Amino acid sequence: MSPSENPSTDLAYQKAILSSVSRTFALTIPLLPSIIEKVVGNTYLLCRIVDTIEDAAELNPQTKQKLSQLFLDAVLQKVPVEFFVEPCLEALNHYGNQDELDLIAHTPTVLRILHTCSEDDRAAVSRCVSIMSEGMSYFHGKQTQAGLQNLQEFEKYCYVVAGVVGELLTTVFSNHSAEFAKRIQGHEDLAIAFGQALQMTNILKDSPEDRARGVSWKPVGMNQEQLLAIAYEKLQDSLNYILLIPKEELGIRRFCFLAFGLAVMTLAKIAKQKEFSEKEEVKLSRKTVMTFYTFTKFAVNSDALMQIFFNQFSKSIKAI
Template sequence: MSDERYQSHILKGVSRTFALTIPQLSSNLYKVVSNAYLLCRIADTIEDEPNLTPNQKRQFSQTFIKVVAGEERPETLSQALHPLLSDSTLVAEKDLIFNMPRVIRLYNSFTPRQRASLYRCVHIMAKGMAEFQQNSSLEGLKTLSEMDSYCYHVAGVVGEMLTDLFCDYSPEIAQHQVELQTLAVSFGQALQMTNILKDIWEDYQRGVCWLPRDVFAEMGFDLKKLSPGQYDPAFGDGLGALIGIAHSHLQNALRYTLLIPPSEKGIRRFCLWALGMAILTLRRINRRRDFCKAQEIKISRRSVKATILVSNLTTGSNTSLRLLFYLLTRDFVVL
């Protein structure tokens, strides 16, 4: 199997969502964006592995940054890391770590500008995740500002990287680069906030919480009292406040998407599918704020198919997309 075929194969194993959205991109973007996602997934796998100590995670993350920079051999890191992965890590993620050299060989085949964008993203993400993971606890983050910073390091920087790649691909898109880069961080935060809210209880089981204490304190809830199955209306109010904040970021995500020329249907679909699935997930959370596990608010395959169909039908119409966004998010609490 060639490195490129392996990349397409493993993408389906490590992400259901991105295995759907990334193939919508043109062939010129598909290869590099797939590689970018896998690089980010390697960094994420290191940080999520429960068998690794905080110090080991930091060391492996630093080594991975050097691997992408060409300063360390991927084979050495792969051989050291793979045996330490526990059953908590997906089989596909273990396979990705084992085949890290394949991913790096493809990365090295890209243009200098593409490699620079990917390296910047990996560097910021891996370094930031290591710092946040080392200080994580069940008490949550101190402030909304800290949550913003966390979202930037794990998602906002990905939006910046994708924007660099889109602008490098299309001179027409590049005309809006400054505004796109500003909105890209917000787009990333919308998606990451959705994941944080969806995964509250799964994160709780792992001993971490990414919710901001100050937002919940304003609603009269102390995150130290967070416990699955013991719903407090004040906690629900805190969720509502965060959904309202996510709504403003979703609006920016729509603005970002509408700046992409309608002729670039692949990129628009890539953005719209992610945006649509985030909106549907937040709608379910908003209606079931007392949920106890992600499975209870997970959107169905039927909903995913409907999102894809509607997005495809409205891809080229800014007016239709604005109306659809309003109809789907009008029940959200807006602060």
């Protein structure tokens, strides 16, 4: 076995690159039980590769669609992974984010880790990446300055890039927690809302950056207030989702509540500002993030405390 095919070396790379490409998820994913941490961290990196292709302003929609398909074929083992890596790095030779390019170069490492996961977890990851990759391919041609056609298209976009991740998390959590699997039955739609709430937060927060590159993911004819009202409903569903997680599963609860709480606080900042021209204006400070991180240690033991947090911090969102 060569050093590059050593499972512990591969996992060390996964942890290291995760902290390079996402400050938030590098904070939340390690809270999960190790067996789930591996799957969720792996899925995040695979989704990040799809995201990188989407974000590459220099690529035309046809190139993006071709690379997305090659990536999906590599994940599903229909083609050797090199068939994706080489043309992708060539197409992105002017791309500015070196960490994301490094991740693409290490796609073989990420896929090796995937194949050490259980069959059930692998099936869930493959489904998630397939829906996301194919969904984003559909939206590659929809990138315009005006925005998405209508609310229905916006909801679909939020589903393929994030609602499907909520479904993946639910499947993986259920694979490893019989009690959660029992509780979530009949409430699976809450998982989609959880993912969509996080995505809506990102769309609103990143809108100045998107606008600068000539793209909008907001629906045409809908203003920030209307979108915040929809986000508030999805946040309510998200909290109900978290409350279904058994208290014995503290790591899972904390992972979800941390991501949820950061979204609530970000949307509250956005709601207080009618307009902002840079996402730095609504970005949470490191101190705020770390204070909330500490708070989650205690809050996840109490449904009431989580509810109080939401009621308090969502006032400005609800008031709109």
